[in-house]
Amino acid sequence: MKKSIFLVAITLIFNLTLSSFNLSAQESFKIVRGKSDTVYTPVHYIVGVAPGGSQIFVNDLPSKQYKTGSFGSELRLVPGDNSVRVRVITNGNENIENFVVYYKLLVPVTVPADTVPYTGRVVVTREGAYMNYGAGQDRLGGAKINYLAEGIRMELLDSAQALYKVRLSENSYAFIPKSLVNHEPAGTKPPFSLTSSWSVSNAGNTDIVRVALEKRLPYTFFKELEPNRIVIDIHGAACNTNWITQYLNLKMVDYVDYDQIAPDVFRVYIYLKDEYCWGYKVDYSGTSLVVTVKHTPAPAYKGTLAGLTIGVDAGHGGPKSHGAVSPSGVREKDLNLAMTYMLRAELEKRGAKVVLSRPDDNDVAMSDRIKIFANANVDMMVSVHCNAGGNPLRPMGTSTYYKHIEYRELAKTVLERLTELDVNNFGLIGNFNFSLNSPTYWPNILVETMFMSSLPDEELISDPLFQRMMMNKTVKGLEDYMKKVKSSLKKGAKR
Ligand SMILES: [Zn+2]
Known part of the structure; x- marks a missing residue:
């Protein structure tokens, strides 16, 4: 009890000393901010100081007074004159101060027409x-x-x-x-922009890097393995970035950096923590360039396929797109579909969720297949095809394909399992321009099982038993990949 009385006394002294040090003997209160004649923004702050324990009203609304004696209110101004009334009641004495703040709306400055009109086309x-x-x-x-x-x-x-x-x-x-x-209409100029502030934040399953620009500019991007980073060139931009907010709860992005590699090319570096990339995309939100980088999915920490969502694509389909047709008349689209059913069954046995781009004999446009996988937010994608071409009398063999270097390891790991079968190794093919290898937003590969056009290959791949063996090897390859992912995470990336 004694203690609390002592505290009240201290607080009173504190209040009295602090609240009065800014006021002269003649002043009942003082406004220290907000009595400006003309302002250019609608949000306006009134800040002042009054003796401790005063009641304070700004335009009849109570204003909070702090232990220091300071008080403050926020006003929303309308264009033109705004009357402000500050009323302070101290020990029963009322004191009022009235003043006017003029809010001037800024009219955008019109730039006079260029002396030399732009004659190029945009x-x-x-x-x-x-x-x-x-x-x-x-x-x-x-x-x-x-x-x-x-x-x-x-x-x-x-x-x-x-x-x-x-x-x-x-x-x-x-x-x-x-x-x-x-x-664009004649006279439209190509854009140029200064870069502004950035932010890097965690949005749940992704990290997001946002680079503010004045206009949408073209960009090119790629992933590097060593150093482990995403590189984005913004064309037509010069650096005016003096502020990069980086939150500390990022899961995939380690840090960001930039370089002005040419007078009009601004290069963004996004360094990643985890060795294996689970996808990223580059887009605009308004005029801000937004790079979304996926986190390593939670199931990947177990090193198995369980819990992953896997897109499975059967090549071709429908009445017009048969794919390759073998000498005996077997159609590639039918084999592809049969094999994706086998692949789905094996993946589901292992606890993965499977999304098929075409569950039956229908032609689905490539852009629609990509949309199906994007909407399902797949963790990875395998497209199944059969190959064609080359010597019909020679065994041609099996091969896997990727476009982006970050998915090479996935294609390689699956190929290593496929070639455990007694078939020719046709190769690991990179930078392949197949539509379903073009997304960067999920790891993806194409498996060209065997050649329809080769008689020895045709004999093998027409056999459902052999088809099943190929799909089992594909799953084994995916499992190997997940083990590699797990051990890379164990090695303790910077977290
Ligand atoms: Zn095909």
Whole structure:
């Protein structure tokens, strides 16, 4: 009891000393902030100091007084004159101060027209746009750089059949399908932007890197293995970043950094903690570039397939897309479908959830297959096909394919198991431009089981028993991969 009385006394002294030190003998209270004549923002703060224990009202609303004697209120101003009334009651004495704050709405400055009008042409990306390195064509299309978000403007340089050559930055260009861009009105200039603040945060199952820009600019990106990082070049951007907020609860992103690699190319580095990449994507939200990096899925820590969601794709399908047809008339689409059923059964036995891109004999567009896997938020994807070409009398064998270097290990691990069967090793194929190998947002591989066109291969792959053996080996490969993932996590990445 004594103690609490003592505390009250101390507090009183504290209040009296602090609340009065800022007031002269003549002053009943003082406004220290907010009596500005003209302001340019609608949120306005009134801050003042009054003797301890006063009752304070700003525009008739109570204002909180702190132990120091300070008080403060937030006002929302309307354009024009705003009357402010501060009323302070101390020991029954009322004191009032009235003043006016003028909120001036800022009208955007109109820039006078350039003396030299811009005469170039500019195109803007549509949904699903992507860029190629060159104007080259291939069975599955030219080599892709990456997909681009909608609404990105680029200078049009040239035309090459179905492609436009567009400028990314002073010294780099790309090719983009004509059908995936719109023309901007004459006089539209290609964009340039300064970079602004960044943030790196944990959004639950992903880490998110956000780079604020003034405009949507074209970007190119890739993953490196050593050092373990994602690299994104923003074309037409110069650094004005003086602030990078980094939260400490990130799970996959270790840290971020940047480099101005050319006067108009700003390079973003995202260093990762875990050795195995589970996917990332680059997109825009407004004019902020947003990189979403997936965490290692929780089931992966067990080192098994249990709990993972796995996309399984049967190549071709429907009345028009039979795929390869063997000399005896076996259709690839039928074998692919039969094998994906086998693959699904084996994966489900191991506790994985399986999502099929085509559960029956239907043709599903490549873009729709990607959407199915994206909507199911798959952890990885395997596409099953049969190959064709080459010498019909020779055993041609089995092969696996990837596009992005971060998924090479997955393709390699599965191939190592497939070639345990007595078949020819046709190879591990990288940078393959198959649509379902193009997403970066989940690990993905293509398994070209055997060649329909080779008589010895045809004999093997037409046999359901052999099909089952191939799918069992595929599952073994996926299991091996999960073991590698687990041991890499055990090695204790920086967490
Ligand atoms: Zn095929």
